[in-house]
Amino acid sequence: MGKRYRTIGGTIFDLSNYLLLGLVGIVSVLPFIYVIAGSFASDAELTKRAVFLIPETFTTSAYEFIFSTDTIIKSIWVSVYVTVVGTLVNLFFTVSMAYALSKRNLMGRNTVLNLIIFSMLFGGGLIPTYLVVRELHLLDTYWALMIPGAISAFNLIIVKNFFQELPPELEEAAKIDGCSELGLLWKIVLPLSMPVLATFTLFYAVGHWNNFFSALLYINDPSKWPLQVMLRQIVLLSQAAAGDINSMDPSFVKPPEQSIKMAVIVVGTIPILLVYPFLQKHFAKGVLIGSVKG
Known part of the structure; x- marks a missing residue:
């Protein structure tokens, strides 16, 4: 050439x-x-x-103040648990429902899709949601941070569209070989769906890791607080300590209020950033696939 x-x-x-x-x-x-x-x-x-x-x-005084007790370590493990288990719950329900709705001959499919779209536009509100969580006896449990948002309507529609774009010949060939619907989903559809699954795994995981308001509403036991709520308490504690410094013992060392705020940002951000490189190669492809056709 x-x-x-x-x-x-x-x-x-x-x-x-x-x-x-x-x-x-x-x-x-x-x-x-x-x-x-x-x-x-x-x-x-x-x-x-x-x-x-x-x-x-x-x-390192800011980090020494943050990690002065083992409560922050426990809250990190709580956040890791809620993020991992909650993401698995999200993927299970999202994939299950999306696969069923991707079948055009499913009875009542259009009605269910209209209800899903309706839920994207209108919500029950904060108080009704809290009452539902309370009546289900989920208060002060980790399930209160996972079950109410088990399915994202937007993510569900994208995954459904992705499943619809898979060649129907694959399904026909698998059924001729005697593959069941569950086997078809597990052995053929999911392996072909890794880009979109990796993308929404990241979306769900980031949502659980950053979830602050739900824990503030539903978790009253401090031993079950996730990292974000615990970091908020640390910032409030540092501000209170800084404000009451004149009434404290002379040997008390004033915590660095501004640097603590920045250290809190670092502690809350670094762990989830470490996950992104492993999913980044699937990220752009997974978002675009499934969003072209309806």
């Missing part, structure tokens, strides 16, 4: 794209780097310096 020559306009266009995307990347990353640096800085430095990427005085 002959040598490919680039025009001056094409070169300028590519360089402009690289420059623009590089600037966008820097603007996106710099705030998080500042938060990490601020979590290792003192309150005096945070007050004195508006923005910095490397602290002048390196200190």
Whole structure:
């Protein structure tokens, strides 16, 4: 093949794209780097310096305050448990219902789909939802953080559309070989659906990890608080301690209020960020597949 020559306009266009995307990347990353640096800085430095990427005085006092008891470790395990089990519950119900609704000959299919779309537009409200959770005796249980949102209507529709786009010849061939509906789903449909399943696994997992309001409503036992609620309590505690510093013992060391807030962001963000690289390759493909046809 002959040598490919680039025009001056094409070169300028590519360089402009690289420059623009590089600037966008820097603007996106710099705030998080500042938060990490601020979590290792003192309150005096945070007050004195508006923005910095490397602290002048390196200190771990914020993290020492956060991990001063084993409650934060337990809350991390609670969040991990709720995230893993809750995501499995989400996937089980979403995939089961989406596979059934992907069958065009299913009796009552259109009625069920209309009800699902209706639920996307209208909700029961906070108080009715709380009453349902209470009557089901789910208060102060981890199931209260998983069952009420077991199925996302939007995710369900995307997964259903993906299942509908699979070649019908595969289903026909499997049934000729004596495969049942459950075997068809487990052996053929799910292996072909890994991109979309990986994508919504990430969506559901991030939702459970960041879930704060549901735990605040339904969990009264502090030993069952997930990480997000526990981090909120730590921030409130640091603010209260900072406000009452004059009435405390002279030997009391004032917790670094501003750096604690930044350390809380780091502690709450890093674990779920570590999951993303394992699912990233499926992310864009999984979102686009299933959203083209209805």
